[in-house]
Amino acid sequence: MNFTQYLLIIVSGIFVNNFVLSQFLGICPFLGVSRKTDTAVGMGLAVIFVMGVASLFTFIVQKYVLVPLHIEYLQTIAFILVIAAFVQIVEMVLKKFSPGLYGALGVYLPLITTNCAVLGVAIVNAGQPSYTVLAAFINGVFSGVGFMLAIVLLAGVRERLESADVPKAFKGFPITLAAASIISMAFVAFAGMV
Amino acid sequence: MELFLKIIIPASILLSLALVFGVLIAVLGKKLAVSVDPREEEVQALLSGANCGGCGYPGCAGFAKALVAGTANLSDCSATAQSRKAQIAAVLGIEAGSSVRYVICCCGGNEAKDKYEYMGFGDCRSMELLAGGRKECPRGCLGMGSCTTACGFNAVVAAGEKEGYAIIDRQRCVSCGACARACPKELIKRIPVDAKYYVACSNHERGKEVRAACKKGCLACGACARKCSAGAISIVDNLAVIDYEKCTSCGACAAACPANCILEVK
Numbered sequence: 001m002n003f004t005q006y007l008l009i010i011v012s013g014i015f016v017n018n019f020v021l022s023q024f025l026g027i028c029p030f031l032g033v034s035r036k037t038d039t040a041v042g043m044g045l046a047v048i049f050v051m052g053v054a055s056l057f058t059f060i061v062q063k064y065v066l067v068p069l070h071i072e073y074l075q076t077i078a079f080i081l082v083i084a085a086f087v088q089i090v091e092m093v094l095k096k097f098s099p100g101l102y103g104a105l106g107v108y109l110p111l112i113t114t115n116c117a118v119l120g121v122a123i124v125n126a127g128q129p130s131y132t133v134l135a136a137f138i139n140g141v142f143s144g145v146g147f148m149l150a151i152v153l154l155a156g157v158r159e160r161l162e163s164a165d166v167p168k169a170f171k172g173f174p175i176t177l178a179a180a181s182i183i184s185m186a187f188v189a190f191a192g193m194v
Numbered sequence: 195m196e197l198f199l200k201i202i203i204p205a206s207i208l209l210s211l212a213l214v215f216g217v218l219i220a221v222l223g224k225k226l227a228v229s230v231d232p233r234e235e236e237v238q239a240l241l242s243g244a245n246c247g248g249c250g251y252p253g254c255a256g257f258a259k260a261l262v263a264g265t266a267n268l269s270d271c272s273a274t275a276q277s278r279k280a281q282i283a284a285v286l287g288i289e290a291g292s293s294v295r296y297v298i299c300c301c302g303g304n305e306a307k308d309k310y311e312y313m314g315f316g317d318c319r320s321m322e323l324l325a326g327g328r329k330e331c332p333r334g335c336l337g338m339g340s341c342t343t344a345c346g347f348n349a350v351v352a353a354g355e356k357e358g359y360a361i362i363d364r365q366r367c368v369s370c371g372a373c374a375r376a377c378p379k380e381l382i383k384r385i386p387v388d389a390k391y392y393v394a395c396s397n398h399e400r401g402k403e404v405r406a407a408c409k410k411g412c413l414a415c416g417a418c419a420r421k422c423s424a425g426a427i428s429i430v431d432n433l434a435v436i437d438y439e440k441c442t443s444c445g446a447c448a449a450a451c452p453a454n455c456i457l458e459v460k
Binding site for chain 2: 061065069071074077078081082085088089092093095096162163165
């Protein structure tokens with residue numbers, strides 16, 4: 001794989017195939033943790049971290065365990081197992097060696113253990129025969145960046161909505177869904193670029 | 195037999211994968227275990243468990259941790275009963291201290307001049323977005339009741355037509371601080387629970403400008419400081435400040451204030 005292909009993976013992960021706004025995966029933290037910009041940033045960082053390292057591990061498991069043994073059909077279970085175990089270990093390591101980072105990310109880590117965006121990136125990687133381990137890792141990290149972009153955008157909109165005069169029937173969750181759908185419509189413009 | 199193998203082999207592979215991770219987590223869990231100070235749990239059990247966040251820490255667990263670390267004061271918590279606090283103090287070997295109460299440091303209301311007539315939507319926070327609110331005074335109570343809405347105990351009495359500013363009912367207040375966080379002007383401050391008088395103005399401008407904006411603003415004239423026999427009042431940054439360590443609650447300052455902005459706690 002050359003540099004251009006890596007660049008394409010990056011652009012695709014952030015904009016074109018944005019996990020939240022184009023593929024509609026990971027909607028639950030997207031709507032749940034987007035009330036304030038700073039918590040949205042924390043969640044976004046945690047997702048980048050977990051997606052990056054989870055795609056690394058799952059790709060290794062896929063390539064060196066599942067494929068040689070011809071049990072690719074077990075990938076969903078195997079991936080969930082790997083991701084859940086990995087998040088547990090990361091949480092323990094962070095708690096021990098970096099309490100500051102644990103304080104910042106700690107609450108969000110268990111939340112994304114079985115998030116469909118994390119599982120989604122693992123399965124997307126596994127379905128690409130041309131991918132190397134590095135490509136899978138890059139795809140994971142930048143899909144996470146795409147998630148962070150989406151959640152921070154929505155958090156910004158929601159903060160403004162707090163003091164806006166919203167019709168009573170649309171107050172709270174309905175207007176959030178409307179805002180999210182309008183943001184995702186803007187991302188349609190990227191479709192077909194890669 | 196072939197079918198049997200088809201099921202058994204993948205299952206055992208998955209099982210061994212799970213076993214590897216399981217053992218890894220078990221071993222790492224032992225190795226990386228963080229020793230928690232046993233006093234933390236003890237303190238947390240003694241705290242009220244209201245998780246109100248009034249102390250400024252994320253819940254009672256965070257407060258317990260800060261207490262053990264010595265970075266927080268017991269008096270920051272007002273939801274815990276004084277008897278429980280004494281027990282916590284005994285556990286930690288510190289003093290229990292007294293609790294705090296919140297007061298709204300503005301009594302301008304209708305006596306404070308308006309810049310414009312607000313006819314829009316919402317509460318103080320939305321009004322604040324429009325040129326800093328309707329009052330001439332940059333630190334004046336807007337009287338739209340953000341604090342009233344924020345209070346879960348109906349302790350903040352809504353701005354009445356007559357006064358035009360909010361008052362905290364001390365009988366109902368549990369000192370959780372929700373109102374203080376809701377006020378866009380940051381007018382709601384903490385004073386010791388046994389304090390009797392407080393300065394109900396937060397304007398740091400010079401006397402002339404304060405006078406032009408509000409009839410009940412602190413002019414920083416220093417009359418209160420001169421009348422105070424305990425020497426508890428000083429003028430800091432054009433605003434009278436009461437030092438509650440020295441204050442004897444005599445009330446001489448309130449009587450002396452030409453703008454009547456030193457009030458008794460209601």
